[in-house]
Amino acid sequence: MSTASGELRTTRQRWWGRQPIGTLFALPYLVFVLAIFAYPLGFAVYIAFHDYYFTAPGVDVPKPFVGFDNFAAVLTDPQVLEAFRNIGVFLVINVPLTVVLSLVLATALNAGIRWAAAYRIAFYVPYLTASVSLVGVWMLLFSSGGLVNAVLGPLAPDPSWLVSSTLAMPTIALFVTWKQLGFYILLYLAALQSVPRELHESAETDGANAWQRFRNVTVPGVRATTVLVLVLAIITGANLFTEPYLLTNGGGPDGASVTPVLLIYQRGIQQQNPDTAAAIGMLLVIVVGVLSLAANRINRER
Amino acid sequence: MRRQRGTWVRYLLLTLAAAVFAFPFYYMVVGAFQESPTNTPDQLLPTSGWTLDNFAAIDSRINLIGSLGNSLIFTAGVLLGTATFGLLAGYAMARLDFRGRGATWVLMLLVQMVPFQLLMIPLYVQITRGFGLGDTYLGMILPFAINTTAVFIFTQFFRALPQEMFEAARIDGASELRILRSIAVPLVKPALTTVVLVTFIGPWNEFLWPFLITKDATLQPLAVSLANYISNVAQSTANPNGAILAGATTLAFPVVILFCLFQRYFTASNIGSAVKG
Numbered sequence: 357m358s359t360a361s362g363e364l365r366t367t368r369q370r371w372w373g374r375q376p377i378g379t380l381f382a383l384p385y386l387v388f389v390l391a392i393f394a395y396p397l398g399f400a401v402y403i404a405f406h407d408y409y410f411t412a413p414g415v416d417v418p419k420p421f422v423g424f425d426n427f428a429a430v431l432t433d434p435q436v437l438e439a440f441r442n443i444g445v446f447l448v449i450n451v452p453l454t455v456v457l458s459l460v461l462a463t464a465l466n467a468g469i470r471w472a473a474a475y476r477i478a479f480y481v482p483y484l485t486a487s488v489s490l491v492g493v494w495m496l497l498f499s500s501g502g503l504v505n506a507v508l509g510p511l512a513p514d515p516s517w518l519v520s521s522t523l524a525m526p527t528i529a530l531f532v533t534w535k536q537l538g539f540y541i542l543l544y545l546a547a548l549q550s551v552p553r554e555l556h557e558s559a560e561t562d563g564a565n566a567w568q569r570f571r572n573v574t575v576p577g578v579r580a581t582t583v584l585v586l587v588l589a590i591i592t593g594a595n596l597f598t599e600p601y602l603l604t605n606g607g608g609p610d611g612a613s614v615t616p617v618l619l620i621y622q623r624g625i626q627q628q629n630p631d632t633a634a635a636i637g638m639l640l641v642i643v644v645g646v647l648s649l650a651a652n653r654i655n656r657e658r
Numbered sequence: 659m660r661r662q663r664g665t666w667v668r669y670l671l672l673t674l675a676a677a678v679f680a681f682p683f684y685y686m687v688v689g690a691f692q693e694s695p696t697n698t699p700d701q702l703l704p705t706s707g708w709t710l711d712n713f714a715a716i717d718s719r720i721n722l723i724g725s726l727g728n729s730l731i732f733t734a735g736v737l738l739g740t741a742t743f744g745l746l747a748g749y750a751m752a753r754l755d756f757r758g759r760g761a762t763w764v765l766m767l768l769v770q771m772v773p774f775q776l777l778m779i780p781l782y783v784q785i786t787r788g789f790g791l792g793d794t795y796l797g798m799i800l801p802f803a804i805n806t807t808a809v810f811i812f813t814q815f816f817r818a819l820p821q822e823m824f825e826a827a828r829i830d831g832a833s834e835l836r837i838l839r840s841i842a843v844p845l846v847k848p849a850l851t852t853v854v855l856v857t858f859i860g861p862w863n864e865f866l867w868p869f870l871i872t873k874d875a876t877l878q879p880l881a882v883s884l885a886n887y888i889s890n891v892a893q894s895t896a897n898p899n900g901a902i903l904a905g906a907t908t909l910a911f912p913v914v915i916l917f918c919l920f921q922r923y924f925t926a927s928n929i930g931s932a933v934k935g
Contacts, residue, residue, distance in 0.1 A: 375781060376758025377834045385747035386758065388804045389765045393772055396780035410787070432794070461675055465669045477921065478676040481683065484913050486863035488881045489906035492888055493686045496695070496899055503685070507697045557854060566664055568715050598865050602888055617775045623868060624779045637776045644773070 360362060361655075402636040426635035436636060439607075439616045440643065442525050446615075447593045449529035449646075454589045458537055462544035463574055480538035487535070487598040494531050495603055518604050521612035528599045528613055534590060540585050544578060551577035579655060586651040594644045597621065616640045684908070689903035712904035719891050719893065719901070720883040721876070722908060728795075729862060729879035729909075735799035736861040737847040737854060738806045747804070748812020749842050753824060754834070769806045774866075779803075782870055793874045802861050815849035816842060852923050859913055880909050 372379070402408075404426055406419045414568060430436050461479065465472055497503050498517040505512035513520060517527045551574060558571045575582075597617040598609045607614030616636055624633025682930070693707040716722055751762060769906075781801055791797030819842075827837045842892030865881045873877045884905040892898035 371771065373754070373756035373759070375754035375756055375834050378750040378754030379758050381746040381750035381754065381838075382756070382762050384743040384759065385804050386762055388743070389769055389806075390804075392801050393769050393777065394765070396777045396784060397772060399780035400776055403783075410783075418693045447722070457675075461672065467668055469668065469672065473921070475672050475676050477918065478679045481914055481917065484859055484863075484917050485910045486865070486881050486913070488863075488865050488888075489686070490682065491911040492884065492902045492906040493682045495888065496689075496697075496902065497682065497815050501697055503697050503699065510683060535721060538679070564833065580756065588663075591773065595773060595774070598885075602885055605889065606756050617778075618776065620778060621870070625782060630783060633779045636796075637779060641773060641776050 408631040458540035466548045483538040524613040547581035548580040690907040712900035716901040725880040725883040739803035740805045744808040751813045752816035
């Protein structure tokens with residue numbers, strides 16, 4: 357009798373685990389993730405491959421499978437191509453600036469400096485502050501009659517920063533570099549603590565100067581973090597929405613700062629074409645994935 | 659001698675960078691209290707012209723207090739969901755052996771990888787059309803209701819507690835619910851502080867989702883109504899700059915204060931993905 361119930365107990369334990377109540381504890385989170393992430397993820401793929409449109413509630417119209425039609429439409433749309441090109445311009449400016457500045461500033465901070473906490477706060481606060489607030493401030497600073505142009509005087513660009521088709525995207529790239537830098541500095545600070553001090557010391561005894569030590573000890577020592585910084589900067593850059601929406605007044609001038617996410621919003625929600633919007637979303641994820649893999653690759657090969 | 663020069667260069671570099679980082683904040687706060695925020699460098703240290711009119715001006719167009727209230731409800735909803743369900747999930751992941759533990763772990767990692775922008779359209783369809791939650795607080799809160807980074811933080815915290823505490827309680831015949839209530843929850847305070855801080859900035863600063871889901875201006879959080887002011891109202895206002903800066907200051911202030919008070923609780927690993935969603 358007791359062995360039988362003992363056996364039953366072990367089978368039950370093997371299936372439900374030793375504390376089956378854990379399933380109940382984790383259940384709200386599981387339901388949340390399935391409903392808010394997993395299901396919409398599948399739904400996004402479904403929408404992208406169907407002729408999907410919004411209907412009045414309760415009306416059920418066929419939404420036929422159309423294969424790659426939405427992708428074909430998106431890939432031949434000059435505005436979509438321009439949005440991806442704009443992201444390219446953004447990344448070419450933002451990514452190198454981010455990596456170089458955050459590593460240099462983190463190295464300077466790490467060298468045992470007075471008021472390190474105050475510097476850290478100054479660098480970090482823009483990262484924590486709402487984009488909408490900071491965009492408002494930058495918009496005023498960089499407007500035609502703004503403070504930046506007043507300081508530059510005759511050197512001020514004409515047309516001004518945010519209304520110039522060549523400068524709009526670079527200005528956004530500068531803004532995002534400024535806003536995000538503090539976070540990357542913290543990542544590098546954490547990584548720098550794990551670079552062994554002896555390496556620096558022995559390089560110094562071998563007569564390496566500060567630049568040589570930075571180049572040959574610090575940079576290789578934080579390589580794994582550099583990959584992380586690259587990938588995160590690429591993801592952030594690919595997901596731009598608030599900046600072109602507000603800073604350049606909806607991707608202006610004339611689409612020069614339009615981004616894929618801004619297009620997803622305009623196509624999917626304003627113009628009610630969720631199918632092409634979902635296709636742009638999938639393309640964006642593929643592009644980000646490929647770029648992240650490439651960043652990882654380049655770093656491994658060196 | 660050379661070393662000394664290196665130190666000078668370092669301080670110069672850091673101070674210069676810190677000035678570039680802090681200046682827009684200075685401009686924002688000073689401009690918010692000025693009759694007309696300056697656009698010329700020689701008036702950057704104003705001695706007169708202080709006023710509170712800018713706050714009144716933006717309040718008359720976007721209802722500052724109402725918007726702040728909406729931001730607070732949005733943020734509080736997310737905090738409540740995360741602190742209860744996130745704590746339960748984190749505790750279970752760290753301390754209990756149950757069916758579906760591995761699957762939950764995989765899902766947690768998946769959530770960190772899926773960009774919100776890909777989910778934007780299907781979530782919008784699902785929540786406004788499927789659930790009929792457009793223009794509601796619940797619809798605003800739902801996609802952020804349980805912060806996955808917070809679940810990770812809770813998991814790490816409970817994992818670091820000594821195993822013997824839990825074993826002893828089990829040997830004494832305490833039920834799992836009782837162990838949770840009398841051992842885990844009373845100890846959780848430090849982790850909870852980190853979780854609240856890390857979770858707070860997400861919904862407070864969030865623009866895209868509440869912007870999509872709310873058409874009704876009386877429901878919009880401050881980030882959305884300020885953005886509307888900047889993109890629509892400002893053009894038709896005579897002198898909008900002071901009002902924009904007053905709104906920006908109001909939105910930025912709570913987070914900056916929280917950060918300065920609880921600086922040591924913010925660490926890089928915590929915050930990275932929290933902001934992502």
